[in-house]
Amino acid sequence: MAIDRTNVSGVLTSTFLSDTNMTRDQANTGVSLLWLGVVLLEIPSNIVLHRIGPHYWIPLQVVTWGLIEVLQSQVTNAGGWYVARLFLGLGESGFIPGGLYTLSRWYLPGELTQRTAIYFLGPSISAAFGSLISAGALSLHLEGGLKGWQCLIPATGILAFAIVPKSPHHTGHLFSGLIRVRGWLTEHEADILVARQARIAEKNQVPGLTLKITWKDITDVMLSWSTWPYLIVCLTGLQSVNGLSTWGATIIKSLGFSSIRANLLNAPGSLLGAVFGIVLSGFVDRYSRFGYAIIFAAVWTLAGLIALYVRFVFPSSPRASTSQLQTRRRGHSTRLMWGWQPINVTWLSLNFKTPQKRAVAYAVYIGCSNLGGTYGNQVFRASDAPLYHTAWIICISLGAIWLAGVILQTIVFQWANRVFARKLDENPELEKEVVRTDKRGRRYRFYW
Structure with a gap:
């Protein structure tokens, strides 16, 4: 799925625009329409998944978008691109x-x-290897009657029907039980996993784990004051570097590299970001300090964006490097911090107690991040090339709002926990709102 999205960066370094008689701004519009399409069905999709199960719904989605991606290779004009x-x-x-x-x-x-x-790791690695795949596919230009960009079509995922399990007790049931093999969980291990989840649900006093998401579940998440800081951080943080995911290879090409070379040089940042994200998330799992990890990511990314601004807008400045290598390193440094998104979305979900509300929270957050994609790639406009003065200013501004937002969010959650602790002493019924108890026995309403 992520390669479907990131291969646009490689495509735009090829003959795609001239082959389809499109402008860069029209290409941007098509990218924005993809993100709009994702947003429209985010919550309804999770409602369906909750009812029929991921073992059916997720593979069906993979097959559906795979077929659409294959048909996309026949695009010949802007209208077809938009659709x-x-x-x-x-x-x-x-x-x-x-x-x-x-x-x-x-x-x-x-x-x-x-x-x-x-x-x-899927989106992060695909951003890296998508560029490598793009480089290889573009080298096939006119081979077999196809242009290079038409080779950038990922395979569909029919195999998902075989490997996505219905439950921990069904890991050896391929294709919904049509084929039986030895599962990757034994019956004993599956019993333990299910019992752990039941114990957590009982501890958190989560009643009636039905398979139905109600309108109240949706409104409880959407109208909660604690939801919105995550969405603001999401919209600003992700989109401060989102334009680079679409136009990164093109910008590198503008430094004098070939299309294939530019795609190869565009690869390392995302791969390093994926690895760093796992390291950073390990810190969060151990210490349960979500805000501090994201603040670190925001500071690092903002520093990289400022360095890129100085390099491109003030190339003659004593502080601006004239080295193409250093410019690429600065670009990669901004992408090292994509690993903060899993931390932020997990942080949001853990502050809701029932599976239904968590399902809605996931859908709302990912929908929000995709909504940002409708404008994030519009930052690098053709009229702003080749220095992209306005684009860099916008990216830095979004990064600054992101940093300020997550600092404020962390402080507010710490304050809310102190208020909650005082109320909990006076009203034991609030015990059902506790989401975390630390090793010292202190209880918290919000992870922070």
């Missing part, structure tokens, strides 16, 4: 929050952040 990207977004809608919700039903809160980061 293809919109329907591709609709097909992919709900997949990421559905996967995150499924993880939350298998792992305990203290195990979830790092596993969410591993899940996000």
Whole structure:
């Protein structure tokens, strides 16, 4: 799925625009329509997943968007590009929050952040290897009657029907039980996993774990004051570097590299970001300090964006490097911090207690991040090339808002926990609102 999205960066360094008689701004519009399509069905998709199960819904999604991606290779003009990207977004809608919700039903809160980061290895690694695949595909230009960009079509995921289990007790049931093999969990291990989740639910006093998401579940998440700081941080933090995911290879090419070389040089940042995300999430799982980890990511990213601004806008400045190598390193440094997104979305979900509300929270957050994609890639406009003065200012401004937002969010949650602790002493009924108890026996309403 992520390669479907990131291959645009490689495509735009090829002959795609001239082949389809499109402008860069029209290409941007198509990218934005994909993100809009993803947003439209995010919550409905998770409602369906919650009712029929991920073992059916997720593979069906993969097959659907795979077929749409294959048809996308036949695009010949702007209109076809718009339709293809919109329907591709609709097909992919709900997949990421559905996967995150499924993880939350298998792992305990203290195990979830790092596993969410591993899940996000998909988007991170695809951003790296998508560029490598692009480089290889572009070298096939005109081979077999196809242009290079038409080779950038990922395979569909029919295999997902075989390997996504219905439950911990069904890990050896391929294709919903049509084929039986030895599962990767024994019956004893599956019993332990289910019992752990039941114990957590009982401890948190979560009543009636039904398989139905109600309108109240949706409104409880959407109208909670604690939800919105995450969405603001999401919209600013992700989009401060989102434009680089689309135009990164093109910007590197503008430094004098070939299309293939530019895609190869665009690869390392995302791969390093994926590895760093797992390391950072390990710190969070151990110490349960979400805010501090994201503040570190925001500071690092903002520093990289400022360095890129100085390099491109003031190339003659004594502080601006004239080295293309250093410029690429600065670009990679901004992408090292993509690993904070799994931390933020896990942080949001853990502050809601029931599986239903967590499913909605995942959908709302991922929908918000995709909504940001509708404008994030619009930052690097053709009229602003080649120095992108306005684009860098916008990226730095978003990064600054992101940093200020997460600092304020962390402080407010710490204050809210102190207020909650005082009220808890006076009203024991608030015990049901506790989301975390530390080793010293202190109880918290919010992770921070």
